Amino acid sequence: MAASTLTEGFAILLLAAGLFFILAAVIGILRLPDFFTRLHAMGKCDTAGLSLSLLGLALLADDLAVTVKLVLVLALVAVANPTATHALARAASRAGVKVWRPDEPAGPAGER
Amino acid sequence: MAEGHLISIGLLAAMVVSAACALAVKDLLTAAALFGAFSFLTATWFALLGAVDVAFTEACVGGALTTILFVSTAFRTSRRFD
Amino acid sequence: MGAPRHGGTRVRWLLGAAAFPALFLGLVLGMAELPEFGDPGSPASTHVSPRFIEDAAAETGAANMVTAVLADYRGYDTLGETAVIFAAGLGCLVILAAAGGRPNRPAAGMSHPFGSVILDAATRILVPVVLLFAVYVLIHGHISPGGGFQGGVLFGSGLIMMRLVWGPAHAGDGQQPEVPAFGPSLRGSLILACAGILGYAGIGLAAMAFGGEFLNYGTLPLGSDPAHVRELATLGIEAAVFLTVAGTVGVLFDTISIGMRESGVPLGSERGPRE
C-alpha cells in the first residue's frame, strides 16, 4: 500500500513538473520576441514536459503493456521532437528569417 | 460521466475555435497547421466516443497526411490567400 | 448566358445564403426526432447490429468487429472505398499534369535534399520504425483498431518522410547531382496502387472461380475451417487496401510537391497559352 502511494505521489510529481514545463513553453511562445527564441522555448520545454508527463503516466499505468508502450512513445518523442525543432530552425535560417538582437525593437517584422 | 462531458465540451469548443481560426487566417501555412490541430482534436473526440478505429484513421489521415499535402500545395501556389 | 448575368448572380447568392440556414434547420429538426445517440433500444442497435456483435468473430474469424463488418460483411463497400481512393490519385495525376501555370519544377525548399546530419540520422531511425509500425497496424487489424487503410496511410507517411528529407530522384543536369529516389518513384507508386485494386478484385474473382459469389471468401481453398479461410482472405484484402492507399499517398505527394518531370514521368508536355 505504502509503495503504491509512494509511486502515485512520485507520478503526480512528475506530471506536475511536466505540466509546468509545457506551461513554460506556452508562455515562451507567447512572450519571446522572434521565431528562433520561440522555437528555443518550445523545443526544449515541450520535449521536457512531454517526457516527464509520459513518465508519470507510465508509472500510473496498471498494465505492464501500457507502461512499455508509453516508454516507446517516450523514445519516439525523444528522437522526433528535437529533430523537428532542428528542421524548423534550419528551414527558417535557410529561408532568411532574421535573428532578433536585443538592440532592435521586437515585433512581427522578425517573424518571417 | 460528468468529467467525460467536461472533456467533451472542452474538446468541442477547441475544435470550433481551431476551425474558425483556420478559416479566418490569411496565411495558408498557418491555416494548414490549424487544420492539423483540428483533426487531432476530432480524433481525440472520436476516441472519447468509443470509435477507436475512426479516431485512428482521423489521426493518420487528418492529422498527418492532409496536413502534409496542404503544406505541399501551399508551396506550389502562392502562400497567402487574399 | 450573357444578359442576366448580374441579376442571376445576386439571385443565386441569395438562394445559396438561404439554403444553408434551411439545411441547418432541417438537420437540427431531424436530429431532434431521431432516437437518442447510443440508445440500446434504437432500430440501429436492435435490427442488424446484434448479429454482427454475436456472430462476427465466429463467422469471419476477425476479433475486431469493425474489421469483420468492413472487410467481410460489407467487403464490396470497402472495395468501392478503395476504388474511391484510387480514383483520387488517378484524378490528381491527370489534372495536375494538365494544370497550366507553373512549370513542373520543385518549389524551393521542398525537393532538394535537406543535407543535415541530424535530420539524416533521425530519419534513419524513425523511418524504419514508422514503416514497421505500419505493417503491424495492417496485420493487427483483426484484433485491435487498424487495418489496411490506416497501415497504408502510415506507410505512405513514412515514404513522404524520406522524400521530405532526402528528396526525389534527380536527372542530374549540371547544377544538381544525379540522385536516385528513395522509396518508390511516382511511377512505382502508381503501380503499387493499381496492384492493390487488382489484388482486392482478384481475391473476389478467385472466390467466384471456386463457385462462390463475388468476394465470398469462404469458398477459397485455403483450409477446412470457413472462419479461418475468411480470416486469411480478409488479411489478403487488407494487404491489397494497404498497397492501394500507400501507393496513392505516394502519388498524391509526388504530384503535388515535386511535379512530373523530376519523378521521371513525362505526363504533360509543352503547352501554349490559350486564354
Next chain:
Amino acid sequence: MRELLPGLLVALPLVGAALVPLVAALFRRTTRVAALTLHAAIFAAALGLFWSAAAAGPIRYAVGGWPGPWGIELWFDGLSTLIALLVAGMACFASFAQTFGPDRDRTAPASTPLREGLLRGALLLLVGGLLGIVATRDVFNLFVFLEISSLAAYTLVASGGGRSTVAAFRYLLAGTAAGSLYLFGVGFLYALTGTLNMDDLAARLPSVEADAALTVAVVLIAVGLSIKAALFPLHGWLPDTYVYTPTPAAGFIAAVMAKVSAYALLRLLGEVLAGTTAGAVVLEIMIWLGVAGVVAGGVLAVAQRAVTRMLAWSSISAMGMILIGVGMGSALAITGALFHMAAHALAKGCLFFGAGGIRALEDGDGVDRWAGLGSRAPWTLAALTVAALSMIGIPPTAGFFSKYYLLSASIAAGGPAGIAAFAAIILSSLLATVYFLRVLEAAWFRTPGDAPEADSERRPPGPVLPRPLAVPVVGLAVLVLLTGIFARPFERHVLPDWESGTARISAEAP
C-alpha cells in the same frame, strides 16, 4: 453463367480501371486494345444479364455470400439491366472515341501512352461506378459508387486543361454537396430503421411513418440526387461541364451520367420511399420542377449560339422530361422515363461526339461552322440528323416513342400536373424543332460561303470527323433507329418488372 454474370459485371470495370493504367505504366505502350476488350467484355456481361433477366426473371445477388440486410445485395430486373446495358454500350463507343485523344485546342496536354492509359482507366472507373449504382440494392453502397463515378467524372472533365478544369471544379463543388446531402439522408434513414437494404427499408418504413426525421431524410436524398440528375433549379453545374469536357468523355458523360442519377431517384423515391407521405409530396413537386425544367431548358437552348452549349441546355430539358416520368410513377410514365433515358442517351451521345469533333476540327462552335458540312460528309451528317430528329421526336426514331409514352402518361395522370406536363413536352418538342433545324439547315442547305467569317481554303474537303468519332456517331444513329423500331419489346420487358416490384413493396408493407 447466370450465377457468374452479376459478379463479372461489377468486378470487371474495377479490375480494368487498375489494369489499364498498370499496363500503361509498366510497358508505356498504347492500351487501346486492352481497354476496348474490357469494355466489350463488360458489355457482353450486361447483355447477358439483360437477356437472362428478361428470359428467367429478376436476379438477386448477395455479394460476399451475405444475404439481406447484413451484406450487400445486387438486384437485376428489367429496369436495372436496361440501364446497365445502356451504360456499358455507351462506354464501348466512348472508349473507341478516346482514341481521338484530347481535343486539339492547344490547352490539353499532348497524349502520351501513360496519360492515355490513365484516362482510359478513369473511363473504366466511371463505368464501374455507374454500373455499381445501377446494380446495388443497398443505399450506402449506392453512395460509395456515386463517389467513384463522380471522382472519375471530375478527372475526365478536367483532362482537357484550361476552361475544362474550371468547369470540373464547379462540377466538383455541386457533386460533393449532392453526395453529402444524400449521405446525410442515408444516415437519417439508418438511424430510423437500422437497415440499409432497400427492400428491408421499404418494409420497415411504415413503422416510422410519423417521424419528422423521415421527412428530412426524404428531402435530403431527393435534393442530393436531384443535383446529380440536374433537375431544373439545381442544374447549374451542367452546361459548363458538358461544353468544356473533352469530346470523347463528353459523349459519355452527357449521355449517361445524369440519367444514372435519375435512375437512382426512380429506385429510391419512386420505389422505396414512394409509400411515405413525404415521398409522395416530393414526387409531386418533382413533376412541377420537371415541367419548369423542360420549358426553361428548351427556351435557353434556343437562345444559345454555340452548338454544344445548345445541346447542354437541351439535356436539361430532357432530364426534366425523365423526372416528370419518375414523379408520375405510373407504369406508363416509368416506361416513358426509362425509354427516354435510353433514347436521349443514344441521341445525345451521338450529337456530342459529332458536335465536339466538329468543334475541335473546324475550330469553332458556332452554327455557321456547320455550313456546308452536309455535302462534305453526307453519312456523318445524316447520322447526326437522325439523332436530331430523335431529339425532336419524329416518328421512326426512338425519341418519338419515349415522348409518346410520356404524353400518354400525362393524359392518364390528368389533373393540373398532367396537363402542365403534356403542354411542356409538346412545347419543348416545338422548341427543339427550332434549335435543331437551325443547325440542320446550316449543315445541309448553306454553303460555307454564306458564313460570315468563312475561310474555305483552310478547310480541306473530305471526312469531317476522324474515324474514332465517326464510327460512334454512325453507330449510335443506327441504334437510335433500331430502338425506335423495336420499341415494343422493350416495353414488354421493362413494365412487368416495375409493376411486380412496386406490388411486392406495397404487399410487404403492413
